[in-house]
Amino acid sequence: MMFIDALWLGGGLALLLAGGEALVRGASGLALVARISPAIIGLTVVAAGTSTPELVVSVRAALAGSAGLALGNVVGSNIVNISAILGLTLLIRPMTLGRDTLRFEWPMMFAASAALIVLAFDGSLSRGNGLALLVGLALFGALAALRRRGQAVPPTQTMTPSGAAPTALEDRPLRTPAVAQAFEPVETASLGRTGGLAIIFNSSAVLLGVLGLSLGAELLVKGAVGLTHNFGISDTVIGLTIVAGGTSAPELFTSIIAARKGQGALALTNLLGSNIFNIFAIAGATATIAPLRLPPEILMRDLPWMLALTIALLPMCLLARKLGRLHGIALGLGYIAYTTSLILHN
Numbered sequence: 380m381m382f383i384d385a386l387w388l389g390g391g392l393a394l395l396l397a398g399g400e401a402l403v404r405g406a407s408g409l410a411l412v413a414r415i416s417p418a419i420i421g422l423t424v425v426a427a428g429t430s431t432p433e434l435v436v437s438v439r440a441a442l443a444g445s446a447g448l449a450l451g452n453v454v455g456s457n458i459v460n461i462s463a464i465l466g467l468t469l470l471i472r473p474m475t476l477g478r479d480t481l482r483f484e485w486p487m488m489f490a491a492s493a494a495l496i497v498l499a500f501d502g503s504l505s506r507g508n509g510l511a512l513l514v515g516l517a518l519f520g521a522l523a524a525l526r527r528r529g530q531a532v533p534p535t536q537t538m539t540p541s542g543a544a545p546t547a548l549e550d551r552p553l554r555t556p557a558v559a560q561a562f563e564p565v566e567t568a569s570l571g572r573t574g575g576l577a578i579i580f581n582s583s584a585v586l587l588g589v590l591g592l593s594l595g596a597e598l599l600v601k602g603a604v605g606l607t608h609n610f611g612i613s614d615t616v617i618g619l620t621i622v623a624g625g626t627s628a629p630e631l632f633t634s635i636i637a638a639r640k641g642q643g644a645l646a647l648t649n650l651l652g653s654n655i656f657n658i659f660a661i662a663g664a665t666a667t668i669a670p671l672r673l674p675p676e677i678l679m680r681d682l683p684w685m686l687a688l689t690i691a692l693l694p695m696c697l698l699a700r701k702l703g704r705l706h707g708i709a710l711g712l713g714y715i716a717y718t719t720s721l722i723l724h725n
Contacts (some may be wrong), residue, residue: 387602446671456627462713469703516659
């Protein structure tokens with residue numbers, strides 16, 4: 380029986396990875412056709428797309444009565460994002476901070492983390508709490524659109540970039556080589572097609588991604604719950620470790636690819652945006668659909684760890700215009716410390 384549960388878990392993770400990749404590429408391609416800049420894509424489309432596995436898994440777990448798995452997935456994913464994944468990304472390539480990191484993205488991530496702790500303080504997340512978080516998501520989206528409306532690429536174009544990678548935009552030449560370079564590292568599902576074919580290919584990728592995520596979440600939750608029963612491990616711990624790590628894989632791959640291509644801003648905004656989406660969208664939607672009674676350890680241990688790691692990122696950003704490998708090591712050690720506390724407590 381344990382072998383079957385392990386197969387469900389592994390198959391679910393594989394489908395989540397494939398579905399998340401298809402969804403991100405398709406959504407990015409459609410966003411680029413609409414002339415949305417890579418910076419906005421990183422904070423919104425890619426961040427939301429890479430957070431979709433967490434959304435599907437958390438809602439499925441909540442409906443199955445596994446509140447610890449549902450919220451543990453959200454909290455664990457946020458901890459993985461800002462410690463393990465950001466730390467690993469910085470070890471691969473240091474990144475220069477943009478102005479909006481300190482002025483908008485980090486404050487919004489901190490506000491979302493603090494809001495979740497305040498709303499969950501009574502040991503539950505009600506439908507009203509969930510709706511409040513969804514309102515926070517709407518406000519975040521509106522503020523992001525207002526702050527970045529000047530970054531959209533103008534629809535009038537005058538020249539075609541030379542040597543640019545095939546994307547959905549090839550039939551709509553870019554104004555300057557600099558703008559073309561900004562779009563080049565954004566992966567799409569166009570496969571070199573342009574015009575109407577690009578829209579069809581990217582839309583199909585979005586549909587396949589949603590289907591893969593849905594089936595993957597079903598299998599992953601089934602396997603994870605089965606393993607908790609077999610080994611006597613709480614569903615909260617499974618959610619904070621195996622499930623959180625698996626559903627954070629899209630963020631990991633997206634950030635590493637962006638960092639290797641010198642797109643540090645895309646990598647960082649993807650991670651910060653994913654954390655914001657995880658709280659406002661995933662915890663909000665999950666609690667709205669199925670109110671959660673939270674395990675005490677999430678309140679006393681995991682939520683404080685999430686907030687502490689969020690706060691620890693602030694002095695790094697304030698004291699250095701560029702996050703380097705030493706910052707990556709410090710964040711990685713933070714994740715090791717958290718995981719050690721989790722194992723010892725369990």
